[in-house]
Amino acid sequence: MGEVYSHLSEEERQVIQIEVGNGASIRGIGAMLGRSPSSISREIKRNTWFPSNENESYRPYRPKRLKAGPWTGRYYIAGPAQRKADRRRSKPRKPYRLSHDRLWAQVTEWLGRGWSPLLISGRLRVLWPDDALMRVCPETIYRWVYSSRPLRERWARCLPRGHRRRRRHGGRRTSRFPIPGRVPISERPPEADGRSAFGHWEADSVIGVGCNLHTEVERRTRFLMARIVPDKTAGESVGAQLDMFSPLPAGARVSVTHDNGTEFAHHERLRDGLGMATYFADPYSSWQRGSNENRNGMIRRYLPKRCEIRMDMAKEVREIVDEINNRPMRVLGYRTPAEAFADELLELQDQQGCCTSK
Template identity: 50%
Template sequence: WTSGPFYSALAAQRKADLRRRGSRKPRRMDSDRLRAWVLDSLRRGWSPELIEGRLKARYAGDPSMRISHECLYQWIYAKPQRALDLRQYLARGRKRRTRKKGRKAKGPRIPMRVPIADRPEAVGSRKGFGHFESDTVVGAAPSRRCMNTQVERRSRRLFARLVDDKSASATARAEYEIFKDIPPAARVDRTWDNGTEASLHMLVDEALGMLTYFADPYSSWQRGSNENRNGRIRRYLPKGTGFGDLAQEDLDAIVGEINDTPMKLLGYKTPNEVWDEEIAKLQSKAASPNTSVALTN
């Protein structure tokens, strides 16, 4: 009868109250423990959607540690929270990038350039591990310092190292320093754009037994993981920031925070967690006698 002319607002309110009490998911930030966890995550740069997913993954058996991203947005913009200025921790929207068309590539400037078309299909599918995307992030003048960034495609784990300039020799040294301590099976190849800073790629390849592929001109989407991680770095070091006074230790701290941030496409795991899982798989295979391969007939 609640749908008829004798609808009772009081009865409807009672039913709503009963449903709310019986709900297993809290609709407000009623828990001090939940509030503290959410505040800490926001200050670390996590989005409300990431927070919702990570809570479900980490506290699967604890319904008190739940909040939807819609409710979290409402909570952030609610009047009682404005004094905390939580909106500053929300990511700003960015303009959508469009691919440039109708431009022809210049002649080859990189010796021994292997195009991305020759890269194994397994690399593109992200089913394999140990395949990286490479790039250079340039700082503002007058300093010539920049950073070399490498992103493992499966785990999305970021590596970054400061370099004195964008020269090919400085870039090759930075790449060597990044990759030399990574197990060989976890550093199979990398994909660069067509910048001349990668023109000495063969030195790193020969020293470490790696391969290098090059994306098509004006096709940054072919290295989307690296573009995404560079965007995360820019949250800490916006465009227009010079790297002259930036210490490697400070960059390492930024990279560590990025790699400890869960990602939806990783099932709300962090890049570090997925990287560690893949390294453990490699170690397990190496230790298993059943995985040995005969080198002679």
């Protein structure tokens, strides 16, 4: 008989009682019933019975240190074991969090829109602050998505990083090409590191089939800009940067941090043309440009790897960027990057106006 995965029956408990009384081993009892030895061991340990459990008068008065007499021992008896199992089964259990229809419907709706579990959890607290049933933590959503193959195949594609199984994120390989005039990230000012100041950007590339995207993300507001470039050469990349940064006021383009790719070899043109400071992250440390990596991941949800990117897709790319910039973020207090960026520009304009009037 093979192993079965169901509750022990009263007949099986009677067999356990007889075999325990005969001195049989746990493995022997398990083989006889077709059960795992751990199940038999857990059953005996959980349902061992004191006579006094049923009637206190069964236990005579004796000091606890006295270990003599039959009533101070422990016994496995099928009847009391079955009653204890029935009592445990009848107790109400805490319902699964996503078993509430209203919560489940809202979570699946937002997952279908491409929202991350972290964003869903935070938005529920904002919209239903006094409803305890409309609460779910991000980890619960991830576990639900990966709990079975049908759920994974249906919903993992909606996650920001949807894989066949959950995994850690690894770093990217960087080029050994020596970049002239390279300034390490360790020399970046503290206000840029702590995101307390506006106007510090992170740069990277999104590789496609045919053409590529050059992306820039403002560190404080997480505002995204993107341009299509025909190739990954240094001239095309810095040309896209000059095109994106030139319309901005000087206070909104203070510095930019790159990775160590060869496409950023002409970074000095930003210093000479726009007065921007340029820095480079450490090798194999993509987390130092986490905002840009996160936004590139959002772009990949619309333009996955090995997707064709053409120069005539400028309108489509602009719509993608606008949708990303108008999605609320927890780190911004559930404001959108577009709202945060506009507020910073207005504040910068007010500061410049005050300085001009003085």
